[in-house]
Amino acid sequence: MRSLRNRLALMFFAITFVAIAVLYLYVAPGLQTRLINEKLNALSAAAARYSASISATVGNSDLPPVVRLRVDTAALASGNRVALLSVAQTRAGPQLSPQQDSSNKAAAEPLSYPVAVTAAKTAQPATGLEMTAAGQIAEAAYPVPYQGHVGAVIVFSDPVADIAHSVAIVRHDILVAGGLALLVALIGGYLVARALSQRVKRLEHAAEQVAGGDFDHPIAVDSPDELGQLAVAFNEMQHRLAQLESARKQFIATASHELRTPIFSLGGFVELLEDDDLDPETRRRFLDQVRGQVERLRKLSVDLLDLSKLESGSLELRPEQVDIGELTRSVSAEFEPGLAQHDAHLELRLTARSADMLCDPVRVAQIMRILLDNALTHTPTGTRIVVTAGREDGRVRLAVRDDGDGIDRAALSRIFEPFYTSDDAQGSGLGLAIASELAERMAGHLYVESGPGRTTFTLELPA
Numbered sequence: 001m002r003s004l005r006n007r008l009a010l011m012f013f014a015i016t017f018v019a020i021a022v023l024y025l026y027v028a029p030g031l032q033t034r035l036i037n038e039k040l041n042a043l044s045a046a047a048a049r050y051s052a053s054i055s056a057t058v059g060n061s062d063l064p065p066v067v068r069l070r071v072d073t074a075a076l077a078s079g080n081r082v083a084l085l086s087v088a089q090t091r092a093g094p095q096l097s098p099q100q101d102s103s104n105k106a107a108a109e110p111l112s113y114p115v116a117v118t119a120a121k122t123a124q125p126a127t128g129l130e131m132t133a134a135g136q137i138a139e140a141a142y143p144v145p146y147q148g149h150v151g152a153v154i155v156f157s158d159p160v161a162d163i164a165h166s167v168a169i170v171r172h173d174i175l176v177a178g179g180l181a182l183l184v185a186l187i188g189g190y191l192v193a194r195a196l197s198q199r200v201k202r203l204e205h206a207a208e209q210v211a212g213g214d215f216d217h218p219i220a221v222d223s224p225d226e227l228g229q230l231a232v233a234f235n236e237m238q239h240r241l242a243q244l245e246s247a248r249k250q251f252i253a254t255a256s257h258e259l260r261t262p263i264f265s266l267g268g269f270v271e272l273l274e275d276d277d278l279d280p281e282t283r284r285r286f287l288d289q290v291r292g293q294v295e296r297l298r299k300l301s302v303d304l305l306d307l308s309k310l311e312s313g314s315l316e317l318r319p320e321q322v323d324i325g326e327l328t329r330s331v332s333a334e335f336e337p338g339l340a341q342h343d344a345h346l347e348l349r350l351t352a353r354s355a356d357m358l359c360d361p362v363r364v365a366q367i368m369r370i371l372l373d374n375a376l377t378h379t380p381t382g383t384r385i386v387v388t389a390g391r392e393d394g395r396v397r398l399a400v401r402d403d404g405d406g407i408d409r410a411a412l413s414r415i416f417e418p419f420y421t422s423d424d425a426q427g428s429g430l431g432l433a434i435a436s437e438l439a440e441r442m443a444g445h446l447y448v449e450s451g452p453g454r455t456t457f458t459l460e461l462p463a
């Protein structure tokens with residue numbers, strides 16, 4: 001009962017069952033009542049229409065055969081049994097006695113005409129049903145006034161057994177058709193539900209495969225309906241997961257390679273330094289190399305940690321009110337030894353008089369260091385670097401421009417990827433990846449424009 005298939009099949013069955021029950025219990029009895037009412041209306045219409053010639057005989061001295069003829073004529077014209085009852089007003093109320101009856105007295109059912117009594121009492125036409133041994137009879141009574149009171153009542157009657165019979169046939173047919181419909185609903189519902197649940201099962205199976213790390217088996221999209229669309233979305237998700245998985249593997253492979261290189265190099269230098277016959281000059285050179293590799297390892301581990309925090313969303317920002325001009329000045333000052341080494345010139349252009357903004361100064365400084373470091377390491381000596389900072393259109397812009405050789409088109413779209421390096425400088429390619437992730441984390445954006453002799457990295461932050 002828990003399976004979708006059984007529940008759907010049962011639901012089809014239940015809906016059909018309710019529809020048939022409503023037909024059988026509500027529509028069929030209603031039909032009978034409606035048909036009987038129609039018959040009563042037809043009888044009272046016939047009574048009103050054909051009573052006139054019989055009414056004319058009341059109180060007159062017409063001979064019984066004449067009256068009988070008129071009664072028979074009315075019965076023939078209306079197709080109903082017609083009876084004429086005379087009314088004698090007594091103390092106990094009107095007393096009715098049959099005068100004429102269109103039907104054969106011996107064969108016909110004796111009727112007591114309760115509606116005739118009502119009509120005689122109220123002096124209004126009346127309709128109603130009378131129960132006899134042969135079934136129900138519909139009757140319409142038409143009072144004939146005579147000398148200020150009801151002198152006679154003409155009753156038109158017709159059995160309703162044929163109506164009950166027709167309704168019984170309809171009910172029987174409903175039961176037969178309903179039984180068939182239930183069977184079809186059960187089988188059809190089961191088949192439709194089975195087809196649906198098979199498709200859902202396929203999705204479930206595919207999801208299990210993906211959960212198990214298998215991204216190579218897309219689901220066949222066999223229809224454009226909702227389940228088909230779910231399959232398309234599922235395949236798209238599988239494709240993205242496969243890409244993410246391969247990027248993750250690539251990342252780990254590159255990271256371990258980047259870590260291994262300096263560690264091997266350190267091992268080599270340690271072995272060389274064990275040699276007691278080394279002259280002090282060579283020893284100092286080796287120690288410098290060791291220091292360099294340790295520094296490289298330190299930077300790499302800090303960078304990897306930053307990147308992983310950024311990607312997992314666990315890097316916390318500590319925003320505070322910062323004068324962006326002051327921040328730019330102090331970070332630029334840190335680079336004075338590097339600038340001197342590269343024979344480079346740095347120019348500061350602070351366009352805004354006061355560019356106070358709310359940001360995490362440590363992280364903005366980190367981005368600036370990454371950009372300045374690149375402007376020094378990926379350009380020839382003697383480069384001119386221009387740093388501009390200012391506020392414009394409600395955004396704070398911080399740009400680092402250099403007049404180096406520029407970045408070629410193919411590389412331009414990839415420099416923000418982790419570990420991407422496009423020249424021989426000894427970087428590990430994490431700088432710009434961290435800088436752009438940091439910018440996004442601060443609701444800002446880092447972008448580059450580059451051509452021969454001019455490369456500009458711009459950090460844009462909400463002011």
Ligand SMILES: Nc1ncnc2c1ncn2[C@@H]1O[C@H](COP(=O)(O)OP(=O)(O)OP(=O)(O)O)[C@@H](O)[C@H]1O
Nearest residue numbers: 374375378415421422423427428429430431432433
């Ligand atoms: N100002 C620039 N001029 C020319 N090329 C640049 C400049 N800035 C970045 N690049 C190119 O973009 C690549 C990626 O830069 P990124 O800062 O991410 O890595 P990296 O500098 O090589 O290493 P890391 O910064 O991790 O030490 C660089 O290898 C370099 O080829």
Ligand SMILES: [Mg+2]
Nearest residue numbers: 374427431432
């Ligand atoms: Mg760099």
